[in-house]
Amino acid sequence: MKIQKIKVKEIKGGITAPEGFLAAGINCGLRKSKLDLALIYSIEKCIGVAAFTKNLFQAAPIIVSKKNIKNDIQAIVVNSGNANAATGKRGIADAEKMCKITAQYLNLKSNNVLVFSTGVIGEYLEMNKISNGIKILVPLLSKKEHSLAAQAILTTDKIIKEIAVEFQIRNKKVKIGAMAKGSGMIAPNMATMLAFISSDVNIEKNLLKKLFKSAIENSFNLISVDGDMSTNDSVVFITNKMANNPEINEKTPKYIDIFYTHLLYIMQKLSRLIVKDGEGVTKLIEVSVKNAKTQRKAIKIARCVANSLLVKTAIYGEDPNWGRVIASIGASGEKFIPEKVIIKFGNYILFKNNTPIKFKEEKVKKYLKNDEIKIIIDLQEGKESTTFITGDLTEEYIRINAKYRT
Amino acid sequence: MKIQKIKVKEIKGGITAPEGFLAAGINCGLRKSKLDLALIYSIEKCIGVAAFTKNLFQAAPIIVSKKNIKNDIQAIVVNSGNANAATGKRGIADAEKMCKITAQYLNLKSNNVLVFSTGVIGEYLEMNKISNGIKILVPLLSKKEHSLAAQAILTTDKIIKEIAVEFQIRNKKVKIGAMAKGSGMIAPNMATMLAFISSDVNIEKNLLKKLFKSAIENSFNLISVDGDMSTNDSVVFITNKMANNPEINEKTPKYIDIFYTHLLYIMQKLSRLIVKDGEGVTKLIEVSVKNAKTQRKAIKIARCVANSLLVKTAIYGEDPNWGRVIASIGASGEKFIPEKVIIKFGNYILFKNNTPIKFKEEKVKKYLKNDEIKIIIDLQEGKESTTFITGDLTEEYIRINAKYRT
Numbered sequence A, B: 001m002k003i004q005k006i007k008v009k010e011i012k013g014g015i016t017a018p019e020g021f022l023a024a025g026i027n028c029g030l031r032k033s034k035l036d037l038a039l040i041y042s043i044e045k046c047i048g049v050a051a052f053t054k055n056l057f058q059a060a061p062i063i064v065s066k067k068n069i070k071n072d073i074q075a076i077v078v079n080s081g082n083a084n085a086a087t088g089k090r091g092i093a094d095a096e097k098m099c100k101i102t103a104q105y106l107n108l109k110s111n112n113v114l115v116f117s118t119g120v121i122g123e124y125l126e127m128n129k130i131s132n133g134i135k136i137l138v139p140l141l142s143k144k145e146h147s148l149a150a151q152a153i154l155t156t157d158k159i160i161k162e163i164a165v166e167f168q169i170r171n172k173k174v175k176i177g178a179m180a181k182g183s184g185m186i187a188p189n190m191a192t193m194l195a196f197i198s199s200d201v202n203i204e205k206n207l208l209k210k211l212f213k214s215a216i217e218n219s220f221n222l223i224s225v226d227g228d229m230s231t232n233d234s235v236v237f238i239t240n241k242m243a244n245n246p247e248i249n250e251k252t253p254k255y256i257d258i259f260y261t262h263l264l265y266i267m268q269k270l271s272r273l274i275v276k277d278g279e280g281v282t283k284l285i286e287v288s289v290k291n292a293k294t295q296r297k298a299i300k301i302a303r304c305v306a307n308s309l310l311v312k313t314a315i316y317g318e319d320p321n322w323g324r325v326i327a328s329i330g331a332s333g334e335k336f337i338p339e340k341v342i343i344k345f346g347n348y349i350l351f352k353n354n355t356p357i358k359f360k361e362e363k364v365k366k367y368l369k370n371d372e373i374k375i376i377i378d379l380q381e382g383k384e385s386t387t388f389i390t391g392d393l394t395e396e397y398i399r400i401n402a403k404y405r406t
Helices: A060-068 A088-106 A127-140 A146-152 A205-217 A253-276 A295-306 A309-316 A323-331 A361-367 A395-402 B060-068 B088-106 B127-140 B146-152 B205-217 B253-276 B295-306 B309-316 B323-331 B361-367 B395-402
Strands: A021-026 A037-052 A073-082 A113-120 A161-169 A172-181 A194-199 A234-239 A284-292 A342-345 A348-352 A372-378 A384-391 B021-026 B037-052 B073-082 B113-120 B161-169 B172-181 B194-199 B234-239 B284-292 B342-345 B348-352 B372-378 B384-391
Touching: A021 A127, A021 A146, A037 A060, A037 A127, A037 A146, A037 A194, A037 A205, A060 A088, A060 A113, A060 A234, A073 A088, A073 A127, A073 A194, A073 A234, A088 A113, A088 A127, A146 A161, A146 A172, A161 A253, A172 A253, A194 A253, A205 A234, A205 A253, A253 A284, A253 A384, A284 A295, A284 A309, A295 A323, A295 A372, A295 A384, A309 A323, A309 B395, A323 A372, A348 A361, A395 B309, A395 B395, B021 B127, B021 B146, B037 B060, B037 B127, B037 B146, B037 B194, B037 B205, B060 B088, B060 B113, B060 B234, B073 B088, B073 B127, B073 B194, B073 B234, B088 B113, B088 B127, B146 B161, B146 B172, B161 B253, B172 B253, B194 B253, B205 B234, B205 B253, B253 B284, B253 B384, B284 B295, B284 B309, B295 B323, B295 B372, B295 B384, B309 B323, B323 B372, B348 B361
Parallel strands: A073 A113, A194 A234, A284 A372, B073 B113, B194 B234, B284 B372
Antiparallel strands: A021 A037, A037 A073, A037 A234, A161 A172, A172 A194, A284 A384, A342 A348, A342 A372, B021 B037, B037 B073, B037 B234, B161 B172, B172 B194, B284 B384, B342 B348, B342 B372
């Protein structure tokens, strides 16, 4: 599929923007005052695809949703405040119960419901609060409540993350909506990150799987906040096909491109929002590796630089300390020709021909005062490029994480 | 070789403790007031072995010393304040010049001298200051000045790191002395870490190489402060054989054990000192993985947990948040049986049978007030174990590194 160079049309409505979707969010008592329980519902059955954490300790809801995603999906229930992870058999029973109760009130089968949890690891869910919460949530479901749902899935996040887009497939309006959370434990192969994407697009399921996977590789798997991988990460896409567009399938390459462009747009936008809202992050850092021999190598080097605490703290300190970038490139384990490597901060060349380039310190320092910083590494050895997104590392990150649980 | 269970005899004298070694350290003007130039000298020729950073951007002095270590060695010159890294051909010429000048004043050949630099990356050395410094250093060489030499190689370190031991090889006294630096950019495969080890032991060179490599694997390669790998890491061992002990070789397994036990003792002690003095570190964390199927797996899991920012900040916050340990184990990419994993903080079992264990929060919190914390992960699947050493992550680390260069 090709990414189209078009101006994407954003619309309001978040997760409930597509036809037939309703949502609600409340505080059910798991957390003191913040919203902590969200419900997403489609009036028609959906096909769904999902990507789950590769962490080998998988949270109970992951185990349950992995099973249920194979069926038609009509509801997603999510709590924050408690990850229901490392909770053994009781945790799985609780996750199944969340599906069952939701199904009961919505007149569905348990296996038409997906369940997610995010928050502290290693504590059992307070199921009485959740049961009661679901009962309250169902009559609140509406088109309007999307932001409350988006709010209820947040943990240490400071901002609500939602987005929706609209496009045409042969005269039919198609919409995609989304909401996400995530600000710590963010690393490739996802993180303590949940993203729910709803749509009314009519698309063939195997094709959807393929496009979904590719879009994740090019968005959520190219970000990090702290390099830690969570037990609960998930990205879910469900569509009820209510847009009634002619089916997008392998025979409609043009439609594939249109759809993929918008799906990727949504995922990349959410990815950036997650990094920007990263714990303690004051600056977003784009690490671009250009002209590598392979994509894999470009990603490995970019990730190594983006995860370097020394690079992250240098950017926080607005210090043009490109030496730390050099050290990180060299630590990636990938081979390259030092004499060919060019390092730029924004438009300023700092290193070339294996030699430091004299630069106007004041100008580069001024550049580093921006909220978004570009580090560009040109390997000059091939044609593959990538951009990895991370944030700076600050005292605030330490403060948040030294005190999270208690 | 077997590690002997003996009480190692520590002696005074650091790097100059062995017969025939002299040292000196001064401020030559690279840094404002701190000492910045050290010289180690042996009155007799030494055989030497060394391990260098695996970072692909290697600093100029690494390139030069890698070549020279093949010859007999009689002097080591080291500057701090400037790493002479990413400095191209001029950097290499400068490193060679440091050897040449040192050789001149000591009446040696250039290739009998090793050279090392540590400090900021990407700036040229001020060679006039260094030339003049070496001239001043030579007449200051003495047995007594070992601590000044050890001080002159420090950068952000707060404490001088030196140690010496003495043991017997068939009625002959043998000594090993050492000094090291390192407090940030510390990760497996070494880090911005320099360690110089001197000895008067008579040992066969190929055997020495083997023992040296094994001791590094079990000490310096099992520590981390921030997961970053430097361009300048080096560990060097030189011996002038002046102890006149019968040669230690493959035919003297008992002597091998005695020597290896002391060499490993020195390296492990320096490793712990480096972590304890890690940038911003307030607590040393020992991550032990027990009963793994392979050593490689034990190390990979231990390293992943030890490098987790969330684990490091939890320990800093004295928070028994074992859920983050679980998440890190799962993120290591290694397979294990979740039901078998046991997690302990000190003597307190927190997780077992894939289920949280009720523990007295107050007692564990009290344990976490200690300066040294043990995290024990028992996989219950094999017989291999390892211990990886790291430090907590604090606001102070951020402050130091956001402001280092400027």
